[in-house]
Amino acid sequence: MTTETTPIRGMGHSVKRKEDPRFLRGKGRYVDDIKLPGMLYMDIVRSPYAHANITRIDASKALALPGVLAVITGKDLDEAGLAWMPTLMGDKQMVLPVDRVVYQAQEVAAVIATERYIAADAITLIEVEYEPLPPVMDPFKALEADSPLVRPDREQKTNHIWHWEAGDAAQTDAIFQQAEVVVKQDLYIPRIHVSSIETCGCVASFDSVEGKLTVYMTTQAPHAIRTVFSLVTGIAEHKIRIVSPDIGGGFGGKVPVYPGYVIASVASLKTGHPVKWIEDRSENLQADSFARDYHISAELAATKDGAMQALRVKTLADHGAFDAAANPSKFPAGLFSVITGSYTLKAAHVEVDGVYTNKPSGGVAYRCSFRVTEAVHTIERMVDTLAQQLGLDPADVRMKNFIQPEAFPYTSPTGWEYDSGNYPAALRKAMEKIDYAGLRQEQAEKRARGELMGIGISTFTEIVGAGPSHTFDILGIKMFDSCEIRVHPTGSVIARIGVQSQGQGHETTFAQIVAEELGLPVENITVEHGDTDTAPYGLGTYASRSTPTAGAATAVAARKIREKARKIAAHLLEANVDDLEWQDYKFQVKGSPGRSVGMKEIAFAAYTNFPSDVEAGLEAVDYYDPPNLTFPFGAYICVVDIDRGTGQVKIRRFVAVDDCGNIINPMIVDGQIHGGLTMGMAPALMEAITYDENGNMQQGTFMEYLLPTAMETPVWETDKTITPSPHHPFGAKGVGESATVGAPPAIANAVVDALSHLGVTHIDIPITPWKVYAILEAHGVAEL
Amino acid sequence: MTQHVKMTLNGQPIEADIEPRLLLVHFIREVANLTGTHIGCDTTSCGACTVQINGVPSKSCTLFAVQMDGEEIRTVEGMEQNGALHPLQEGFYQEHGLQCGFCTPGMLMTAEAFLREHPAPTDDEIRQAIAGNLCRCTGYVNIVKAIQHAAKHIREEQAAPVATAEVTR
Ligand code: FES
Ligand code: FES
Numbered sequence: 001m002t003t004e005t006t007p008i009r010g011m012g013h014s015v016k017r018k019e020d021p022r023f024l025r026g027k028g029r030y031v032d033d034i035k036l037p038g039m040l041y042m043d044i045v046r047s048p049y050a051h052a053n054i055t056r057i058d059a060s061k062a063l064a065l066p067g068v069l070a071v072i073t074g075k076d077l078d079e080a081g082l083a084w085m086p087t088l089m090g091d092k093q094m095v096l097p098v099d100r101v102v103y104q105a106q107e108v109a110a111v112i113a114t115e116r117y118i119a120a121d122a123i124t125l126i127e128v129e130y131e132p133l134p135p136v137m138d139p140f141k142a143l144e145a146d147s148p149l150v151r152p153d154r155e156q157k158t159n160h161i162w163h164w165e166a167g168d169a170a171q172t173d174a175i176f177q178q179a180e181v182v183v184k185q186d187l188y189i190p191r192i193h194v195s196s197i198e199t200c201g202c203v204a205s206f207d208s209v210e211g212k213l214t215v216y217m218t219t220q221a222p223h224a225i226r227t228v229f230s231l232v233t234g235i236a237e238h239k240i241r242i243v244s245p246d247i248g249g250g251f252g253g254k255v256p257v258y259p260g261y262v263i264a265s266v267a268s269l270k271t272g273h274p275v276k277w278i279e280d281r282s283e284n285l286q287a288d289s290f291a292r293d294y295h296i297s298a299e300l301a302a303t304k305d306g307a308m309q310a311l312r313v314k315t316l317a318d319h320g321a322f323d324a325a326a327n328p329s330k331f332p333a334g335l336f337s338v339i340t341g342s343y344t345l346k347a348a349h350v351e352v353d354g355v356y357t358n359k360p361s362g363g364v365a366y367r368c369s370f371r372v373t374e375a376v377h378t379i380e381r382m383v384d385t386l387a388q389q390l391g392l393d394p395a396d397v398r399m400k401n402f403i404q405p406e407a408f409p410y411t412s413p414t415g416w417e418y419d420s421g422n423y424p425a426a427l428r429k430a431m432e433k434i435d436y437a438g439l440r441q442e443q444a445e446k447r448a449r450g451e452l453m454g455i456g457i458s459t460f461t462e463i464v465g466a467g468p469s470h471t472f473d474i475l476g477i478k479m480f481d482s483c484e485i486r487v488h489p490t491g492s493v494i495a496r497i498g499v500q501s502q503g504q505g506h507e508t509t510f511a512q513i514v515a516e517e518l519g520l521p522v523e524n525i526t527v528e529h530g531d532t533d534t535a536p537y538g539l540g541t542y543a544s545r546s547t548p549t550a551g552a553a554t555a556v557a558a559r560k561i562r563e564k565a566r567k568i569a570a571h572l573l574e575a576n577v578d579d580l581e582w583q584d585y586k587f588q589v590k591g592s593p594g595r596s597v598g599m600k601e602i603a604f605a606a607y608t609n610f611p612s613d614v615e616a617g618l619e620a621v622d623y624y625d626p627p628n629l630t631f632p633f634g635a636y637i638c639v640v641d642i643d644r645g646t647g648q649v650k651i652r653r654f655v656a657v658d659d660c661g662n663i664i665n666p667m668i669v670d671g672q673i674h675g676g677l678t679m680g681m682a683p684a685l686m687e688a689i690t691y692d693e694n695g696n697m698q699q700g701t702f703m704e705y706l707l708p709t710a711m712e713t714p715v716w717e718t719d720k721t722i723t724p725s726p727h728h729p730f731g732a733k734g735v736g737e738s739a740t741v742g743a744p745p746a747i748a749n750a751v752v753d754a755l756s757h758l759g760v761t762h763i764d765i766p767i768t769p770w771k772v773y774a775i776l777e778a779h780g781v782a783e784l
Numbered sequence: 785m786t787q788h789v790k791m792t793l794n795g796q797p798i799e800a801d802i803e804p805r806l807l808l809v810h811f812i813r814e815v816a817n818l819t820g821t822h823i824g825c826d827t828t829s830c831g832a833c834t835v836q837i838n839g840v841p842s843k844s845c846t847l848f849a850v851q852m853d854g855e856e857i858r859t860v861e862g863m864e865q866n867g868a869l870h871p872l873q874e875g876f877y878q879e880h881g882l883q884c885g886f887c888t889p890g891m892l893m894t895a896e897a898f899l900r901e902h903p904a905p906t907d908d909e910i911r912q913a914i915a916g917n918l919c920r921c922t923g924y925v926n927i928v929k930a931i932q933h934a935a936k937h938i939r940e941e942q943a944a945p946v947a948t949a950e951v952t953r
Contacts, residue, residue: 016878017880020876020877020882022885023882024873024876024892025860025873026819026821030819032813116810116814197886197918198822246884249886281827503883503921504883505883668880671922671923671926674922675922678924679920701825707918709914709918710911710924711915
């Protein structure tokens with residue numbers, strides 16, 4: 001018998017991260033750190049126009065430059081049938097244009113050279129002649145009959161892409177007709193860009209002897225990309241290896257397949273050399289996929305005492321030139337229909353229309369699971385609008401309308417089955433922590449003195465963890481996820497997972513899941529991911545799905561191992577299998593705690609002394625198909641002070657009470673929430689991508705597109721409630737995006753609250769100082 | 785046309801014939817093969833490329849390598865001494881001051897120079913010091929804690945001989 005002396009440190013421990021030692025020493029292995037023998041460099045010529053015909057491309061001067069090996073244009077790709085590629089949403093997208101560009105900074109041609117600087121020189125030598133066309137920049141005008149067409153390649157000669165709706169229109173309209181109170185609000189959720197600090201890039205390496213293409217790529221979904229690459233290029237899937245090494249932040253921006261990856265792969269095939277392509281920041285900001293860009297019109301019907309009854313929402317979604325959003329295939333508007341939020345409503349009807357414009361493709365997440373941020377912002381603003389119109393406290397209106405804890409599982413008017421929740425408990429906790437009553441009193445006193453202070457609440461519901469596979473797929477590939485575990489003879493473990501980390505700390509948290517389930521110390525467990533040659537197939541990390549799906553697969557695979565271990569334990573203990581129980585990370589004979597055996601000893605026996613009716617070895621695989629999504633939630637309260645001299649909004653306090661079910665690693669969860677809150681504050685106060693009428697993008701560097709620094713970011717105060725998911729193997733729900741989803745309305749509500757006594761009812765995000773100052777001026781309260 | 789440069793990189797002399805237009809960050813990453821220094825923006829905005837030049841934190845994406853002739857450069861790879869992590873590296877590890885790790889080397893370089901001048905900083909002073917280093921993952925709260933963790937450790941280490949003397953007396 002062995003007694004484990006090394007602590008297991010499974011679920012609930014703030015285990016320090018296994019990935020940190022290499023990052024702290026500058027020994028991370030990011031894509032741009034990879035250098036292969038004979039490697040060439042690629043740079044890309046981009047369009048200065050948002051909409052233009054290409055009449056001529058002359059690469060002769062570039063090709064004459066010493067060191068330049070090849071120039072690739074749309075015509076070259078067209079010959080190989082690769083000028084277009086499919087998008088995840090059933091649309092198609094140009095890899096390189098043959099005769100027409102449809103957004104500014106679109107890829108036009110690529111240069112392959114022996115050195116990075118030579119490639120950069122050569123792109124300036126490529127002569128491209130354009131014939132400018134009128135750009136379609138306004139999605140409303142795009143729908144007018146005389147609008148120029150963004151996509152004449154389509155059969156449908158219109159800029160309208162699709163119409164999508166959810167809920168019951170007739171029932172909703174009927175409630176509105178009878179309603180005592182109706183509040184209406186238009187909201188614009190601007191186009192924003194994830195801007196992970198690492199841009200996108202790849203190193204493509206074709207081995208002509210093996211006939212195998214290896215691509216090191218900044219991707220959040222290597223397996224799906226391998227399949228798409230195989231389908232598009234015709235290369236057999238076992239001859240393609242996608243490796244996602246260390247990734248410097250993803251947040252959804254590294255889900256799509258960007259043209260650069262495909263062109264670099266073609267270039268490697270063509271030249272027989274490895275080819276590296278790394279975007280610079282301007283290319284990343286101007287051309288990579290965008291998030292949001294929803295023009296929303298919302299109406300809420302209620303009783304005079306503030307009971308919410310029905311919600312009606314119409315939306316215009318600006319998708320840019322290609323519908324390349326990263327949503328599950330059957331959900332062109334993502335999970336936007338979760339818009340009824342944390343509240344009981346009798347009915348809802350939600351409509352979204354997708355529109356093409358001459359902008360890069362939009363609809364990719366910004367740390368948000370499929371359009372949930374847009375939904376949460378709308379409903380949380382509407383609750384406040386209702387409270388303001390009725391002269392009620394927004395906390396009271398929320399308490400009055402919450403889905404009650406005993407109502408779960410709860411089916412929403414748009415058809416989602418919420419697995420669990422306790423909204424009043426979370427809000428009460430946040431209100432106590434921040435002293436809500438005290439703040440309201442302070443606000444009244446300040447108001448009397450002419451000072452501007454606001455308090456904003458957001459009590460959001462998230463919806464994450466896609467599958468289940470009967471509803472969710474990406475290009476037909478079902479949204480399950482996977483884990484494969486091998487226990488070595490001496491009791492150490494390798495686990496490989498189908499999801500990929502971009503900073504979330506999977507090497508640590510997934511090891512903790514295995515440690516917990518197998519009773520082996522966390523330091524003896526290695527987690528690998530991101531290499532399609534070794535990891536089991538999975539759909540990747542985005543939409544807070546890793547723990548709900550691959551995390552579940554990891555627990556289930558480990559439990560399969562434990563079931564086999566039980567037989568070996570019975571053999572070692574000379575006991576009946578049914579007489580054993582798993583207690584304190586050991587199998588012990590029921591009633592005789594002295595007779596027990598731990599996993600380390602069982603592992604050794606699995607290779608050296610196993611019963612005759614049991615196979616040697618100790619390993620298992622699980623492909624987990626979740627029975628439902630999970631529904632994390634939270635209650636956020638934000639306090640702002642507004643400077644009457646500058647219009648600057650300062651977040652004085654921000655309390656975030658999150659409920660993500662059972663927690664694997666509290667330290668990492670806190671970190672995820674801090675980061676998420678900061679990425680919620682960013683679009684609320686600072687970030688937006690805009691275009692002029694000629695299609696020029698106005699935030700092409702970090703000097704115009706302002707990311708929060710440590711100076712603007714407040715000290716986030718976090719807390720939690722724990723309502724385990726009833727269907728997840730260890731009761732977890734996913735947490736990566738809750739804060740990004742929940743924070744913006746708390747901040748916007750706080751600013752509107754600060755100005756509500758002046759008659760202000762809504763301000764679109766980002767709430768910049770100049771926007772606020774203009775309001776202060778208009779109401780005569782600005783200080784000069 | 786190339787130019788000869790000679791500098792000290794993490795205490796080691798290094799010389800090379802390079803193009804005058806070669807950026808310092810590319811020199812460090814591709815000539816010296818030290819890839820801990822990252823590139824996040826190329827406009828001196830993000831700080832991922834921060835190194836120390838004669839002890840002063842500097843953004844290497846907008847400096848030419850030839851400007852560094854005769855200078856002393858330090859990168860994240862030079863922080864660990866005799867197998868022991870620098871207190872800042874230890875602080876970031878203990879306080880979860882990093883997630884994807886891409887901003888971390890630059891943060892460490894900025895923070896190290898800052899703590900040398902400000903051994904007992906306030907949180908606000910730390911925030912001001914790192915305002916030129918963007919982090920998209922952590923929300924900065926734990927970075928501030930990590931730097932405080934290191935500052936405390938360094939202060940204690942420096943006070944230690946005195947404390948020992950007191951004990952022996
Ligand atoms: S890469 Fe130098 S500051 Fe961003
Ligand atoms: S840890 Fe990812 S950018 Fe800072």
